[in-house]
Amino acid sequence: MEMSLADCWGSAPASPIGFEGYEKRLEITFSDAPVFADPCGRGLRALSRQQIDSFLDLARCTIVSQLLNKQFDSYVLSESSLFVYSHKVVIKTCGTTKLLLSIPRILELAAELSLPLLSAKYSRGTFIFPGAQPAPHRSFSEEVSVLNGFFGGLKSGGNAYVMGDAFRPKKMWHVYYATEEPEQPMVTLEMCMTGLDAGKAAVFFKNSANGGCSSAKEMTKVSGISAIIPEMEICDFDFDPCGYSMNGVCGPAASTIHVTPEEGFSYASYEAMNFNPGSLVYSDLIERVLSCFRPSDFSVAVTIFGGHGFAKSWAGGAEAGSSYVLEDVVEQELPGGGLLMYQSFSAVAPGAVSPRSTLDDGWSSDGMEAAAQGEDTCIWGVEKKVAVKGVAAA
Structure with a gap:
């Protein structure tokens, strides 16, 4: 009898302690x-719902909501999100999902569409409950072994990195990347937050008597998520009895947020990709996200293809005010002309004075000039004023 990759890896019970965010x-x-x-250039967007479900089933998740536009299709999943562009698929899954088991089916479907493999990137933070993860996610070395089996033959070979301070093992960032040729210019920002403020977390419980909300739309508005990037059209979903997910779309740009609000292992993530970084102030974006959750710790990983100089000027710092202190910053060059910048922060104890500045504002000279003149710029085709430092964009 033929055995599938999923059969080989078996299964593991979910954590009895709490949910892995x-x-x-x-x-x-x-x-x-x-x-x-x-001939129509639809690529992966030509996949049927049944075909998409076929690889999501292997990862152990399902579609609960969707929002489509002319550039790509976005799906909120029972465990995070899926984005399908004509030439790219991005899947995020939390909990004890088996994400890597979806790879063979994705590659099979792409081959049926005559789409040659170009690159693969895998990333994650340090699991809160690592012992609850099933194979092939029991360790990063195990994950890398599986990834190399599919992508190690690309021209760059498989490249694995563990970024962060070795003295803070719970704040490490894990990345695998392989590519056949240089990537097109693109920016991806991944933000992870733990220890959410109790009042902010309460919004994501379906209990209005204790500060919660009755619907996902109410959670989106009350939390401030709708104001992070107002141009985004949002598809949101609330879970029972608590938890929240959303996908935002605007032109080719996407954003996504997932919240696990339970005390003791509260967690929230924010991601934005395919946006025009020249029209966003990095520190302003970070502060808007933080204002929704006020975590005790957070990290930001920015991956930029198409220019290292721009990466350092745009993502070189996060203005988190006096509330947070920078603990670690690491830069890693990636094959194909990419740069990954990883930063981790912790909240300053009440009454304490931050021992060092958070980070520089990271503005390029062009961005500062535009801000000084109040110049109109464009985010995904939507007119927007560049923010002056410390002032919200108009």
Whole structure:
């Protein structure tokens, strides 16, 4: 009898302690199919719902809501999110999902569409409950072994990195990357937050008597999530008795938020990708996200392809005011002309004075000039004023 990869890895029980908020994130990119094979250029967007379900089933998650536009399709999952572009699929799953088991089916479907493999990127933080993770997610070395089996043959070979301060093992960032050729310019921001403020977390419980909300739309508004990037059209979903997910879309840009609000292992994540960083102030974006959750600790990982100089000027710092102190900052060059910048922060104890500045504002000279002149710029085709430092964008 033929045995599948999923059968080989078996299963493991969920954590009896609490829900694992930290997501596993997999991004697989493909090149163009021959014109005669895909005359309409739909690529992966030609996949049927049944075909999409076939690889989500392997990862142990399902679609609960969707929001589509002309550039891509977004799906809120029972455990996080899925984004399908014509040449790229991005899956984030939390809990004890088996994300890497979806890879063979994704590659099979892409081959049926004549889409050549271009690159793969996998990233995650340090699990809160690592012992509850099933194979092949029991360790990063195990994950890398599986990833190399599928992507290690690409021209760059498989490249694995563990970033962060070795003295703070619970704040490490794990990344795997392999590519056949240099990537197109793109920015991805991944933000992880733990120890959410109790009052902020209460919003994501379905109990209005204790500060909770009665619906996902109410959670989106009351928490301030709708104001992070107002141009985004949001598809949100609330879980019973607590928890929240949302996907935002605007042109080719996407954002996503997932919240596990339970005390003792509260967690929230924010991601934005495919946006125009020249029209966003990095520190302003970070502060808007923080204002929704006020975590005790957070980290930011920014991956930029298409220019190291711009990466350092744009993502070189987060203005978190006097509430947070920078604990660690690491830069890692990636094959194909990419740069990954990882920063971790902790809240300053009440009454204490921050021992050091958080970070520089990270503005380029062009960005500062535009802000000084109040110049109009464009975020995904939507007119917006550049924010002056410390002032919300108009």
